[in-house]
Amino acid sequence: MNITQSTEPGNIVGNKVVLRPIKEEDLQIFMTWVNHPEIFHYLNKTMPITFEEELAWYYRSKQNPKDRIDFTILDKETENPIGTLGVHHMDNINGVAYTGTIISTEYQCCGYATEAKMLLLNYVFSHYNVRVIYSYIKGYNEKSIAYATKCGYKEITRFPKHYFRESDGKYHDRVIMVVEKDEWIRDYWTEYTKRYNL
Numbered sequence: 001m002n003i004t005q006s007t008e009p010g011n012i013v014g015n016k017v018v019l020r021p022i023k024e025e026d027l028q029i030f031m032t033w034v035n036h037p038e039i040f041h042y043l044n045k046t047m048p049i050t051f052e053e054e055l056a057w058y059y060r061s062k063q064n065p066k067d068r069i070d071f072t073i074l075d076k077e078t079e080n081p082i083g084t085l086g087v088h089h090m091d092n093i094n095g096v097a098y099t100g101t102i103i104s105t106e107y108q109c110c111g112y113a114t115e116a117k118m119l120l121l122n123y124v125f126s127h128y129n130v131r132v133i134y135s136y137i138k139g140y141n142e143k144s145i146a147y148a149t150k151c152g153y154k155e156i157t158r159f160p161k162h163y164f165r166e167s168d169g170k171y172h173d174r175v176i177m178v179v180e181k182d183e184w185i186r187d188y189w190t191e192y193t194k195r196y197n198l
């Protein structure tokens with residue numbers, strides 16, 4: 001298995017997925033994922049996004065490439081885009097960053113997200129002064145909590161009743177999960193690379 005890495009991200013190749021830096025041509029499909037009803041209510045958004053907003057976001061992030069890295073997740077076999085993930089608000093002085101993932105509904109629950117996140121964490125921990133990565137998750141997003149846990153994140157606290165969900169008229173917690181570099185390499189990455197022959 002070949003994991004291609006460089007400081008300027010190129011493609012990162014795993015067994016099931018390839019992480020490729022995002023391109024403008026990906027934005028149309030990103031928009032359909034973000035606005036999909038089974039995805040949208042898990043994101044920290046109040047209104048569906050428009051293509052113009054997506055484009056503006058893309059050019060803003062290009063202007064500040066040190067702050068974030070975004071990848072399109074490709075199915076390695078077909079090279080079809082199946083999701084996106086990234087690291088953002090990277091603070092190389094304090095060694096802190098945040099991550100997020102979206103997988104197209106047809107490709108969820110097949111392990112693509114797990115491999116993509118493990119490759120991303122390894123890339124970030126190996127190439128940047130980042131030692132702690134956070135994920136903020138809506139309390140009702142059990143899939144995402146299970147996914148983060150599988151990738152080595154641990155729940156450290158909850159902000160109670162932080163999000164209002166229109167569909168049930170209730171407030172839900174914000175779950176704060178964290179993964180720490182040294183512990184992750186020792187307890188998760190070493191085992192994962194052995195098990196999946198990465």
Ligand SMILES: CC(C)(COP(=O)(O)OP(=O)(O)OC[C@H]1O[C@@H](n2cnc3c(N)ncnc32)[C@H](O)[C@@H]1OP(=O)(O)O)[C@@H](O)C(=O)NCCC(=O)NCCS
Nearest residue numbers: 042101102103108109110111112113114137143144146147
């Ligand atoms: C969260 C998300 C990225 C997970 O992607 P995925 O493709 O389901 O993840 P994987 O197939 O790699 O599964 C990872 C783990 O998640 C958990 N999981 C997967 N599907 C699940 C389900 N239907 N119910 C509960 N847990 C589930 C399992 O622990 C799984 O490990 P396992 O295969 O050993 O059982 C995806 O569901 C998604 O894009 N959701 C919408 C957007 C979102 O919520 N993003 C995160 C915002 S914080």
